[in-house]
Amino acid sequence: MSSTLHNHAALSEVSIDSPSQLDIKINVNYRQFTLTIQLPIPLKGITGIFGHSASGKSTLLRAIAGLEQTLEGEITLADKKLVDTKQGLYLKPEQRQVGLVFQNSRLFDHLSVLANLEYAVKRCKNNKLSLDEIIKLTELTALLDHRVTELSGGQQQRAALARAILAEPKLLLLDEPLSALDQHSKAQLLKMMLTIQKKLNLPMLYVSHSLDELQQVCDTLIVMSKGKVIDSGNIHQVIHRLNSYGDADIMHQQTSLSLPIKQFDNGHGLTTLALNAKQDIFLLANEDFEQQTLLRCFILASDISISLTEASDSSIVNHICGTIKQISHQRNNVLVTVHCNSQDFFVMISAFSLQKLSLTIKQQVYLQFKAGAVRTFIH
Template sequence: MTIALNIRLDYDNFNLVSQEQIPLKGITGILGHSGSGKTSLLRIIAGLNANASGTVKFADTTLQNTDKNIFIKSERRNIGFVFQDARLFPHLDVWGNLQFAAKRCQSSRITIDEVISLTQIEHLQSRHIGRLSAGEKQRVALARAILAEPKLLLLDEPLSALDNKARSKMVELLRNINLRLDLPMLYVSHSVVEIQQLADNVLVMENGKVIQRGHVHQVINQLHESVTSSQTIQTSLSLKIQQHLPNFGLTQLGFINAQPGNPRLYANVVNKDINSHLRCYILATDISIVLQKPEETSVINNLHGVINNIQRLSRNSAQITVNACEQDFLVKLTRYSVEKLKLDIGKSVFIQFKANAIRSY
């Protein structure tokens, strides 16, 4: 399935214009600063903004065509929506909110009990909405949306009000739901980390237009300079869990499809099964460059590579791209360091970073 868009919506400060074919497989992230048009795009797909002109086609169904006066109302689009503020019915308890959604679904291929188990809200069923935490409200809102059995689920920054622990739990829940139900999702966020951990493919928006698109690692590793900042320049990659070293509090990681002789990496202990894949990132400021192979150093991860790009970021800093083990690593250095080490494209170097620099959230 795909969502085919050819739409326009005019605002005072910018125009939203989109001509996109979005494959609906897995989770597609929509990334951008506040005001870039992300939420408006979701609302048009959901049928919540009738002011947009143009066409919206979902699989083989035309949801909107202003030239032919076609507009299918939101409640008939079979598209679920999880809002940033949950929007639960405050006069009902959790069970009442779920029952409301279940009664409105005619097919009922999935039961309330199955959804409660899937979203891990068994202990919340009799809880009043006003007594739920932000993370609990979002899990209930997610369960309610799933009970409508949509063919597509839209999520508009549902984790923005959560702390890191609750956010990490929701990311795992969403991944599991996507896989278990084969439910495609469009996920809006301004957080590069959320998108990196959750999305399979990414659209990047700015001023009402899509400026980048592609696989999550590819897009984040080449993130447009207008979207990124020194805090979000990172190397996004997936690694394979090789073994746990509990005596040292470390997990040994390998490159997926590694060639014989490829070095191992070490991260702080990761709670995942052996041979499972870990989606992770390394901030550009956490990687350093040396010219000779480090022999006596406390920095545990060392890789040989070749510089394939140098980009000036500001008067004082530069971004170096080093290809090591067939993976591009982004490194942020001062321009003084670049000149001191005489770094240039094609130069052989070693990159190094600590175990705690490999982050999975």
């Protein structure tokens, strides 16, 4: 019951977004690098762009922002053509109403924090947003009179985020905005991005090489490699498809989930998530969960084990029954996909265990993982 209720809440939140789209058909040619993108991106919530460094993620953002001069093709934002090289149309960055938060804040050193924010406000045509509200949302109130050189990395990025928003863009691009920050600042800024996205209904394109960051905030994920889009779609489905690449350099193989919170604390410090009508998943409670209805989490494939019978005498709290859907060998390990009531789980076991248990497709098994294995982000 409760799970369907939460799902409804989640859906209505998404549908507030104005249905607009970013259409990209471009070619960028450098001597050693070619970027070819043909992709309609629905602008809903935060869309992640994931890939190795040098996969073309940043070039794509720069092309959308108007900072990439050597490109051919078309870019259309909602109904507005930003670029159409056949027609000789190339809007300058200042004409696009696209914001960009860079890896390093790029604040103006000669201005105070407040003056940096006012720089955007003065040049904004709409002025619908209240400066005070944005300052409050980005927690900059105490820092307004400071010079930007006096700020810590996290504070600088918050100021850069606030400044970009105050220009009231139709689309906000984020190019690795967290990569230079410590864990605490990262978590804080991610939370801020989510709040701002929901409050202002501002679509965002968020580039990162860290899947960990992306899956905390993104609904849709685009995966790039060598200047091309290799996958895109619902973030959980894309991550599950990425599992089969077996590329440990870019990601940990995992089961990625968005589950409704059934009970914040079961009295023993565990939060209960509803996997489906019958089965729950337990994880360690965190005060951050308190105000959420839906929780993003993931379980690394190496953190789950398989058992043929349900263990009732184990300290492990999560036991889930399912049937084996797929078995694929990856180097010395085996990635087993287990289907449990419309949800796939990914389990990494050794080839030795596979033989010992003589696992086969369609066999019924029990998955086991500790509460601590259900993570919301990697420390």
